[in-house]
Amino acid sequence: xxxxxxxxxxxxxxxxxxxxxxxxxxxxxxxxxxxxxxxxxxxxxxxxxxxxxxxxxxxxxxxxxxxxxxxxx
Numbered sequence: 001x002x003x004x005x006x007x008x009x010x011x012x013x014x015x016x017x018x019x020x021x022x023x024x025x026x027x028x029x030x031x032x033x034x035x036x037x038x039x040x041x042x043x044x045x046x047x048x049x050x051x052x053x054x055x056x057x058x059x060x061x062x063x064x065x066x067x068x069x070x071x072x073x
Contacts, residue, residue, distance in 0.1 A: 010073050011065055017051055019068045026071060036063045 011019070023032055024047070033041035038060050040053040054061045 010069060014068075016054055016061065016064075017047070019064060020047065020050060020054070022072065023064065023068055035067055036060070038063075 027035065029041060029045040033045065038053065038057075040050045054064060
């Protein structure tokens with residue numbers, strides 16, 4: 001049953017790290033920080049610090065996932 005639930009989910013199988021790397025590659029940290037206004041994208045951004053923040057901050061992760069979908073789908 002879980003497989004059919006995920007069939008229409010475009011994020012299925014994509015890790016948060018993959019999503020963030022794609023966005024950073026596409027926009028760069030500076031533009032990403034303007035599109036998703038969170039400090040970890042604007043103040044000395046690193047992949048590790050951003051992933052740590054996004055994993056524990058649901059609203060920020062949802063914004064990043066939405067931007068990914070709007071950009072690549």
